[in-house]
Amino acid sequence: MSVTISRKKENADGYMTAGNKIGFGISAASMTATWIWASSMYASATSGYTYGISGPIHYGLWGALMILLIYPFGRRIRAVAPRAHTMAEVMHARHGRSSQLMLAGSNVLGSLISLTSNFIAGGALIDMLSPFTFSQGILIIAAGVLLYTLWSGFRASVLTDFAQVLAMLGAVVIIIPAVFFLAGGPTMFVEGAQNLTPQQGNFFSSDAFLNQGAPYIAAVLAYAIGNQTIAQRLFAVREDLIKKTFVTATVGYGATIIGIGMLGVMALYLGIEPLDGDPNNLVPQIAASFLGPVMLCLFFIMIIGSLASTADSDLAALSSIMMADVYGQNIAGKDKANPKTMLLVGRVTMIIATGAALFFASGQMNILDLLVFVGALWGALVFPVIASFYWKKVTNLAFTVSVLAALAVFIPVRFSWISMDGFTGIFFDVLSVIGIGIVLGLMAFGFFGKRVALIVAIVAIAASAPFAIGFLHDYAVLSGSLVAYAVSTIVCTAMSFRSSMNFDFDLIKKRTGDFDTNDPSDSVIETVAPTTDPVDDSDGQSADTARR
Numbered sequence: 001m002s003v004t005i006s007r008k009k010e011n012a013d014g015y016m017t018a019g020n021k022i023g024f025g026i027s028a029a030s031m032t033a034t035w036i037w038a039s040s041m042y043a044s045a046t047s048g049y050t051y052g053i054s055g056p057i058h059y060g061l062w063g064a065l066m067i068l069l070i071y072p073f074g075r076r077i078r079a080v081a082p083r084a085h086t087m088a089e090v091m092h093a094r095h096g097r098s099s100q101l102m103l104a105g106s107n108v109l110g111s112l113i114s115l116t117s118n119f120i121a122g123g124a125l126i127d128m129l130s131p132f133t134f135s136q137g138i139l140i141i142a143a144g145v146l147l148y149t150l151w152s153g154f155r156a157s158v159l160t161d162f163a164q165v166l167a168m169l170g171a172v173v174i175i176i177p178a179v180f181f182l183a184g185g186p187t188m189f190v191e192g193a194q195n196l197t198p199q200q201g202n203f204f205s206s207d208a209f210l211n212q213g214a215p216y217i218a219a220v221l222a223y224a225i226g227n228q229t230i231a232q233r234l235f236a237v238r239e240d241l242i243k244k245t246f247v248t249a250t251v252g253y254g255a256t257i258i259g260i261g262m263l264g265v266m267a268l269y270l271g272i273e274p275l276d277g278d279p280n281n282l283v284p285q286i287a288a289s290f291l292g293p294v295m296l297c298l299f300f301i302m303i304i305g306s307l308a309s310t311a312d313s314d315l316a317a318l319s320s321i322m323m324a325d326v327y328g329q330n331i332a333g334k335d336k337a338n339p340k341t342m343l344l345v346g347r348v349t350m351i352i353a354t355g356a357a358l359f360f361a362s363g364q365m366n367i368l369d370l371l372v373f374v375g376a377l378w379g380a381l382v383f384p385v386i387a388s389f390y391w392k393k394v395t396n397l398a399f400t401v402s403v404l405a406a407l408a409v410f411i412p413v414r415f416s417w418i419s420m421d422g423f424t425g426i427f428f429d430v431l432s433v434i435g436i437g438i439v440l441g442l443m444a445f446g447f448f449g450k451r452v453a454l455i456v457a458i459v460a461i462a463a464s465a466p467f468a469i470g471f472l473h474d475y476a477v478l479s480g481s482l483v484a485y486a487v488s489t490i491v492c493t494a495m496s497f498r499s500s501m502n503f504d505f506d507l508i509k510k511r512t513g514d515f516d517t518n519d520p521s522d523s524v525i526e527t528v529a530p531t532t533d534p535v536d537d538s539d540g541q542s543a544d545t546a547r548r
Helices: 012-020 024-035 038-051 054-068 070-080 087-094 097-129 134-149 154-182 187-191 206-226 228-236 239-270 279-290 293-331 339-361 367-390 396-414 423-448 450-468 476-497 506-511 543-547
Strands: none
Touching (some): 012 154, 012 228, 012 293, 012 339, 024 054, 024 154, 038 279, 054 206, 054 239, 070 206, 070 423, 087 097, 087 228, 087 293, 087 506, 097 134, 097 228, 097 279, 134 293, 154 239, 154 279, 154 293, 206 423, 228 293, 396 476, 423 476
């Protein structure tokens, strides 16, 4: 597919966003495939093994909500910056360099961690199911993904995603029921009930909610707003198809990831111990234990497809950040950027990123901890970024100071560097309760507007305070994330209220746009499914006919 779509002279903007006109079929498949990554499959199974049946539901349901929450904010973002390439590029147009580099830097870190964890997942699979070692496995995966993505960038990523998501979903539909019946069917849950603790056997487990569900609810907005792989697809899809695309991807992701997570639940009921004590081995271990050669091949395709679809998205995201934000905006300047140099920067970035991820993958870090950590880092950026698209008074100084202040508080709380005894613990619990209101309020704001958002935030704070204050600081992951939201929102709001800024959002359209104007149609990817809704114009023509 990559060879078929490649062109002798690639277009720099097409390399980053495919012309901003991708249709519904490919965009929905690409968003689904990108979000269903091997690490999310492994992490969902780990959650099921750790917390019981409610673990995968917490993981998959809130992960799906991340995708759903994009479209209300996404429509505003595309209206303000219809032809941008990265969210950081828009922050440069809105505020300036420091805000841009903060968002770009967090995305570089996030995409590198994502790339690393996908290589780890692939290496573990190859090590367990083939004669090759883990080190050889990660090298094979890295070389394969880089090979097909390097020349055409984002266009190659989204088109191969379409094939990969069909393979993944087809395999999931067959594999999960097969493992269930081969492992004993319904009798497994009766005979293996003694292997569960009371919390693991409880569908409404408080352990699962406080350790898994709540931190992921807090991370929902962080991933939706801060992740460049999502932003890239938001800027690439045709503007009138944003809602349809992300709602479809929400359903596909949620169903698949919850289903895969049930492999971990089955392992828990069966009393299976993870190989070498590593929960990352659970999914391939179960497959190797219960599936025959043919089904094992399907399983292999499912995992390779999921990790490749996300790894190529990470490479495309990293290349677009270096092309648009580092070279295009900060080194050459928007008007002087050379499209050929931009393409070279993008390709070199992919090669360097692959090498760095291979180096980090050799350490085999815990995937679940990495995901939560990056999500919390992005949490410090959520309110300043969202406010920057709606509120004219937000300044660059307010953005920068609020993010730095949130990170300064988040890190010691997340890693328990300070004692939470006495007044200190109560103080951070109060901040966490405010964070709960902010998270739920921002979610409501995206769908229902400012008035409903304020009501939801106030009710959430009042309802959670009696239960949360006094013990929430014992959960460092959750507390750290909520504190980051609270501090960034309080500081950004306080500084912006005092400012005289009255920003004109029309300036963003003028300050963002195509870098390569020589062949604007070179990189358009047409749809694989119907892309227009027949809406009558006043003269009886359809909207599509009127546009033509």
